[in-house]
Structures are given as structure tokens and as C-alpha cells.
Amino acid sequence: MKAWLGALVALVFGAGVIGASPLAARDLTIVAGGGALQDHMRRTLFGTFGAPVVDTAYDYNVGPIRAMVQARNITWDVVMVEAPDLIRGCEDGVFERIDWSVVNRAKFSAGGTNECGAGAIGWGVSVFWDRNRHPAGPANFQEFWDVQRFPGRRTLRRGARMTLEIALMGDGVPAAEVYRLLATPAGQARAFAALDRLRPNLHFWTGGQQPIELVNNGEVAFAVGFVGRTANAIRGGAAYELRWPTLLYAFDYWAVVRGSPNAAAGMRLIEHITNPAPLLELTKVWPVNPVTEAVANDSDVRARNPLMMTNHQAGGLQIDTEFWLEHGPALEQRFAAWLNR
Amino acid sequence: MPRGLAAALLAPLLLLLGLGFLAPLLALLATAVRDPELAATLPGTRAELVAWDGQGLPGEGAFAALARESTAALADRRLGPLTARLNFSEPGLRAALLRVARAGGRLSAPFADSVPALDQRWADPATWQALAAARGPLTSLYLLRALDLTPGAAGIEAVPADLALFRELFARTLWVSLLVTLACILLAYPLAALIAGLRPPWSGIVTAMVLVPFWSSVLVRSTAWFALLAREGPVNEALLAAGLIAEPLQMLGTRAAVLVATIHVLLPVAVLPLLAVMLRLDPRLPRAAASLGAGPWLRFWRIWLPLTLPGVAAGGALVFLLAIGFYITPALLGGERDQLIAWFIAQFLNRDVNWGMAAALSVWLLALAGAVLALAGLLAGDAWRARR
Numbered sequence: 001m002k003a004w005l006g007a008l009v010a011l012v013f014g015a016g017v018i019g020a021s022p023l024a025a026r027d028l029t030i031v032a033g034g035g036a037l038q039d040h041m042r043r044t045l046f047g048t049f050g051a052p053v054v055d056t057a058y059d060y061n062v063g064p065i066r067a068m069v070q071a072r073n074i075t076w077d078v079v080m081v082e083a084p085d086l087i088r089g090c091e092d093g094v095f096e097r098i099d100w101s102v103v104n105r106a107k108f109s110a111g112g113t114n115e116c117g118a119g120a121i122g123w124g125v126s127v128f129w130d131r132n133r134h135p136a137g138p139a140n141f142q143e144f145w146d147v148q149r150f151p152g153r154r155t156l157r158r159g160a161r162m163t164l165e166i167a168l169m170g171d172g173v174p175a176a177e178v179y180r181l182l183a184t185p186a187g188q189a190r191a192f193a194a195l196d197r198l199r200p201n202l203h204f205w206t207g208g209q210q211p212i213e214l215v216n217n218g219e220v221a222f223a224v225g226f227v228g229r230t231a232n233a234i235r236g237g238a239a240y241e242l243r244w245p246t247l248l249y250a251f252d253y254w255a256v257v258r259g260s261p262n263a264a265a266g267m268r269l270i271e272h273i274t275n276p277a278p279l280l281e282l283t284k285v286w287p288v289n290p291v292t293e294a295v296a297n298d299s300d301v302r303a304r305n306p307l308m309m310t311n312h313q314a315g316g317l318q319i320d321t322e323f324w325l326e327h328g329p330a331l332e333q334r335f336a337a338w339l340n341r
Numbered sequence: 342m343p344r345g346l347a348a349a350l351l352a353p354l355l356l357l358l359g360l361g362f363l364a365p366l367l368a369l370l371a372t373a374v375r376d377p378e379l380a381a382t383l384p385g386t387r388a389e390l391v392a393w394d395g396q397g398l399p400g401e402g403a404f405a406a407l408a409r410e411s412t413a414a415l416a417d418r419r420l421g422p423l424t425a426r427l428n429f430s431e432p433g434l435r436a437a438l439l440r441v442a443r444a445g446g447r448l449s450a451p452f453a454d455s456v457p458a459l460d461q462r463w464a465d466p467a468t469w470q471a472l473a474a475a476r477g478p479l480t481s482l483y484l485l486r487a488l489d490l491t492p493g494a495a496g497i498e499a500v501p502a503d504l505a506l507f508r509e510l511f512a513r514t515l516w517v518s519l520l521v522t523l524a525c526i527l528l529a530y531p532l533a534a535l536i537a538g539l540r541p542p543w544s545g546i547v548t549a550m551v552l553v554p555f556w557s558s559v560l561v562r563s564t565a566w567f568a569l570l571a572r573e574g575p576v577n578e579a580l581l582a583a584g585l586i587a588e589p590l591q592m593l594g595t596r597a598a599v600l601v602a603t604i605h606v607l608l609p610v611a612v613l614p615l616l617a618v619m620l621r622l623d624p625r626l627p628r629a630a631a632s633l634g635a636g637p638w639l640r641f642w643r644i645w646l647p648l649t650l651p652g653v654a655a656g657g658a659l660v661f662l663l664a665i666g667f668y669i670t671p672a673l674l675g676g677e678r679d680q681l682i683a684w685f686i687a688q689f690l691n692r693d694v695n696w697g698m699a700a701a702l703s704v705w706l707l708a709l710a711g712a713v714l715a716l717a718g719l720l721a722g723d724a725w726r727a728r729r
Contacts, residue, residue: 061691061692062691062692062694063690063691063692063694064691066694088421088425088694089421090418091415091418091420091421091424092418092419092421092422093417093418093419093421158677192503203594203676204677206672217571217572217573218572218573219571219572219593325435326428326432326433326435326436327432329425329428329429329432329693329695330432330504332693333504333506334503334504336506336685337503337504337505337506338503339677339678339680340506340509340510340677340678340680
């Protein structure tokens with residue numbers, strides 16, 4: 001009886017080990033940032049592809065993607081990545097080189113393509129506040145720093161990227177000089193000194209929805225948050241005042257994970273979702289800033305979407321990816337140390 | 342039970358422990374000390390640097406190898422890990438290396454002139470020393486940097502003050518974890534004693550009241566506290582309505598919020614082992630003590646407490662180990678000065694993709710937890726022996 005029991009246990013265990021082999025073909029999987037935007041993308045972009053596409057969301061942390069590539073067990077095919085992650089990932093062989101014979105490179109705006117990435121959307125951050133709680137607010141970053149004229153708590157993103165540029169502009173540095181100055185020790189000291197001055201009134205956010213929540217429940221008076229979410233809230237009826245002159249923007253790219261079994265289908269998917277027709281459908285429901293030239297410069301689209309970032313990009317500051325690849329680790333550590341003092 | 346069968350039944354457990362616990366732990370320790378990037382990406386340059394004496398600049402061979410190998414690595418898309426590794430120890434090296442790699446075959450001999458002409462940093466001995474420091478195969482860089490130290494030219498030096506971060510973080514993590522452990526034990530002890538003294542069905546009902554929150558996720562409970570403690574949340578509204586305060590209190594983003602929520606989340610973990618020990622306590626022992634004339638305090642101090650000490654130790658150890666790795670609750674409810682070390686481990690792992698630093702921080706965290714538990718075990722053991 002006991003020997004029989006032992007044999008049964010061994011048999012079950014063995015069967016379990018054999019049965020757990022990796023599965024065969026899976027559907028083409030695309031990954032983006034989630035939220036309402038992805039719901040709209042599912043309908044207008046992925047759903048119109050023709051072949052079945054599974055979409056899922058992630059938090060823009062590329063650690064899992066690298067782990068996937070190293071383990072050679074790819075479960076994601078196409079991913080929307082931020083510019084620094086794209087460039088670093090391309091150099092490290094985490095992403096495939098885009099097949100430009102499948103994806104038409106000419107349709108993208110200037111700076112909208114990369115060896116491993118095809119422009120997906122532009123995004124940005126800017127100052128906003130609730131007009132009902134505060135009729136007047138800062139028009140630029142210097143006024144954002146002026147707590148006498150505009151009293152109340154402020155919120156900035158918890159991280160060196162974007163926050164240090166904002167600190168320098170709050171100290172009076174013109175946008176064109178920001179990155180040159182921030183590369184020098186004197187400039188960095190100036191940025192941290194400016195943050196020190198604002199610190200008693202400063203709260204930091206980590207999640208994209210937090211600026212909206214903080215402004216809504218009165219925790220902060222003036223916030224710097226993602227323009228897409230702010231614009232969407234405004235369209236939904238919120239009484240926010242969005243200050244376009246304070247825009248900092250960058251592009252996100254579609255990339256294909258290296259070693260994916262669906263790489264070829266992934267390239268065709270990228271070609272489809274960056275075409276004018278599906279993107280025009282998307283712009284009808286979300287003030288996204290597409291990187292496809294035809295859609296970004298379409299006069300109808302720009303007129304219909306006054307809150308579309310392309311209408312205001314000229315006055316904004318484009319976030320310098322190479323700068324952050326170079327100085328990122330040191331500045332992020334310095335920021336974290338500053339934050340903890 | 343025949344020994345063969347016993348071994349067969351144990352085998353899956355040992356396999357699970359080995360594969361799921363020991364192997365990852367060893368891999369973690371290995372990741373914290375390995376330095377493979379230079380050897381893997383620029384082997385010829387590394388060989389030249391090993392032969393170099395570290396004074397002045399290396400010879401033409403090193404420059405030539407650098408130009409040749411970095412170009413090849415960039416074309417093969419293998420250069421990334423090395424640029425990240427060098428930029429971590431010496432900010433600015435990434436651009437210097439990329440410039441040489443992108444120059445391609447356009448550089449010509451003598452490389453000792455053409456490479457520095459491309460980027461001045463290659464004429465600086467410090468750059469080459471930083472490169473030589475990465476020759477591996479093992480390095481102390483990550484373990485030292487995780488303690489705000491750096492392997493400088495004159496031995497181990499402290500990192501500049503405006504970059505020093507981790508020692509304070511470890512201290513803070515230890516302090517918060519100990520506070521939470523103490524508070525959980527103090528709160529859980531009477532609660533477990535109460536439940537142990539109840540008769541069914543009340544014992545079951547109260548136990549369920551303790552367990553049901555335990556079955557919801559940590560994130561859900563932390564978010565609930567976020568909603569409770571918000572400026573316009575129920576707690577502030579109740580205090581305002583009762584006239585106890587004039588202005589809403591700023592409770593979110595404070596250490597107190599983190600402590601309260603963490604204690605609330607970990608309390609069931611402390612209650613259950615205490616309850617298990619107290620239920621097994623022979624009720625005749627306190628009664629015997631009473632019959633011999635012991636008052637309530639003496640019964641508690643000499644009978645109850647020593648007998649339930651194993652439960653206290655188990656519950657306390659569990660709570661401490663969980664608290665030391667907490668990062669959801671401090672991230673949601675704490676201010677900038679309330680972040681614990683686990684948040685930074687997650688940052689290095691996911692966002693910065695610096696697995697060496699994540700592993701090094703984890704190693705020190707493991708050592709810290711082990712040291713505290715060993716110390717507690719020693720003290721408890723001494724106290725136990727003294728009592729007998």
C-alpha cells in the first residue's frame with residue numbers, strides 16, 4: 001500500500017514536469033501604457049488590423065522586457081517604449097531593427113523614427129490647475145516658483161528627468177539654454193538650489209493619474225502633469241486651466257522585441273497602426289499627438305482638437321534623450337539623495 | 342514508513358527549495374559581485390589593460406584594440422551593457438566610448454593620437470584607470486556603492502555627500518521595521534489572548550474578523566488607507582465635524598501614515614502564531630499558580646509570558662521580515678523621506694536596469710535581516726536560559 005502510494009506520487013510529479021512544456025503559437029501581442037487611451041487604441045488601431053491582436057498594459061519599466069530577451073522566452077511582440085529606453089534597448093540588442101521595407105519610413109515626422117523604433121505618440125507635461133479653486137495661476141515656470149503671488153502647494157514628478165529642467169526654467173533660465181547648463185556642475189547646483197527654495201511647498205507624484213487626483217481633492221494648488229490626461233479631463237468637463245507655454249514633450253516609439261516569434265507580423269502591425277486612416281479615427285476620440293506627418297499636420301484634426309499637443313509644440317521644450325542617457329544615472333541618484341535629506 | 346518512500350516524498354520539497362530558493366539566492370549573490378561587461382565586449386582591450394601598469398597612458402595596442410573592438414561591438418549591438426556599466430562608475434564615459442565606436446574604420450594609426458583627437462577624455466589617465474577597474478571578473482563596486490562608498494584611487498572612499506543615500510535608507514528601513522514589529526506584537530498579544538480565551542462561536546467570529554482583511558491584497562488595503570487619510574477623506578471630515586480641528590490635517594505623505602497602515606496590514610501576521618501558541622497553552626498551569634498564591638501580574642510574568650515567548654518570536658520574526666521588504670505602502674502613503682530600501686531595489690531592477698546595484702542592495706538587506714534575527718535569537722535564547 002505504501003509503496004503503491006509512493007509510486008503514484010512519483011508518477012504525478014513526473015507527469016507534471018513533462019506536461020509543463022512551453023506552449024506553441026500565441027497571438028500577436030502588443031503592449032502600451034494602458035488606461036483610456038489604450039481602450040481607444042484597441043478599437044481604432046489594433047482592432048482594425050485584420051489578424052487577431054492581444055493587447056496588454058505595462059508601466060514603462062523595461063526590466064521585464066530585458067529579462068524576457070535574456071531568457072529567450074518572449075511573450076510580448078510590439079511594445080510602446082520611451083525614447084531613452086528605446087535607444088538603450090537598441091544598443092543592447094533588446095529590440096529588433098525596424099524593417100523599413102514593411103514600414104514606410106517617409107510618413108513620419110522629423111525625428112519620429114529610430115533604428116529600432118517607429119514613432120507612436122508624442123506626450124508632454126505642463127502646468128495646470130483647477131480654475132474653480134484658483135482663478136489665477138502661473139503663466140510660466142518662474143511664476144510657478146513664485147509662492148507669494150500664487151500661494152499653495154505644487155506637485156512635480158518624482159524623478160530628475162523633467163523636474164531638473166523645470167527647476168532651471170523656474171530659476172529664470174531660457175528653454176534653449178537648459179540642457180547646456182544642466183550638463184555643467186554649476187547648472188546642476190543651480191537646479192537643486194531652486195528645488196530647495198520651493199521644497200516646503202512641493203509634493204512629488206509617481207503615477208500619471210496622481211496630479212489630477214491631487215488637484216481634484218485640493219491637496220495641491222498647481223500641478224505639472226501629463227497633458228494627454230489633463231486635456232482628456234478638460235474634454236470630460238473638468239475646469240482645468242492648461243498652460244501650454246510650459247510644455248515639455250517627447251516621443252514614444254513602437255518597437256519589436258528581439259527574438260519574438262511574431263516579429264514579421266509585428267512589423268506589419270506597426271505599419272498599420274501608424275497609417276493615417278486608423279490614426280485619424282483615434283484623433284476623433286483622444287487628443288493624441290501622432291508622429292505620422294499626414295495626421296499631425298492635418299488641418300481638420302488640428303482644428304477639431306485645440307488641445308492636441310501638435311498645436312502647441314512650437315513653444316515647448318523637447319526633452320533631450322541623449323542628455324538623459326548620458327547624465328541620467330548620476331542625476332537620478334543625486335535627486336534621490338536630495339529627496340531623502 | 343520505508344526510508345525510500347520517505348526520501349521520494351521529500352524530494353519534491355528539496356527540489357523546490359533548491360531551485361526556488363537556494364539557486365536564486367546564489368544567483369543574486371553572484372550578480373552583486375560579477376563584472377563581465379568589459380571582458381565580454383572588449384576582450385582585446387581588456388588584455389592590454391591587464392598588462393598595463395596603471396601609470397600614465399597605456400600603449401598603442403590598447404588604443405588600437407579599443408577603436409577596433411568598440412566599432413565591432415556597436416555594429417553587433419553589444420556595446421550597451423558596457424556603456425551602462427562604465428557610465429555608472431564614471432559619468433561621461435558613455436559618450437566618450439560611443440564617440441570612438443561610431444567613428445568606425447575612419448580612425449587610423451597611430452591610434453594613441455587619433456583616438457584622443459576624437460575625444461579628449463581618452464588622453465586622461467583617469468579614463469583608462471576607470472576602464473581598467475572594470476576588468477573583472479569580480480568587483481566590489483556594487484557592494485560598496487550600495488553603502489555609499491566607492492573604490493577610489495587611494496582605497497575605499499566615501500561617495501560625495503550629495504550622492505550619499507543608501508546608508509540612511511538602510512537605517513530608516515531598519516528603524517521603521519523594528520517600530521512596526523514592536524507595535525504589532527504589543528497589539529497582537531492582547532488580541533490573541535482574547536481570542537484564546539473565547540468559546541466558540543465567538544472565537545471563530547473574532548478570528549474571522551482578523552483573517553478577512555488578511556485575505557485582501559496589500560495594495561487594496563494601502564489604497565483604502567489612502568482614501569481614508571486624504572485631505573477631504575472621512576477621518577478629516579469626522580475630526581472637523583467633531584470640532585477637534587479647524588483645518589484639515591495633512592496626513593498623507595507622512596511617516597505616521599506609513600506606520601499606521603503598515604501595522605494594520607501586518608497585524609494578522611503577528612496574531613496567528615501567537616494565537617497558535619496560546620491555544621496550546623495548558624490552562625491548568627496558570628490555575629495551579631493561582632492556587633499557590635500567585636497574583637495576576639506574577640501569573641502573567643512567570644507563566645504566560647515565558648510559555649508564549651516562542652509565539653512572540655515567530656510572529657515578531659515574520660512581521661520584521663515582511664516589513665523590511667515593504668514598498669507598496671510607503672510608496673502610496675509616505676512622503677519623499679519615507680521611502681524604504683525595497684523601492685530603490687525595484688527602481689534599479691525595473692527602471693534603471695542596473696541589476697548589479699539591485700543585487701548588491703538586496704545582499705545588504707539580506708545581511709541586515711539575518712543579523713537582526715540572529716541577534717534577537719541570541720537575546721531570546723539568553724533570556725530563556727536565564728529564566729530556567
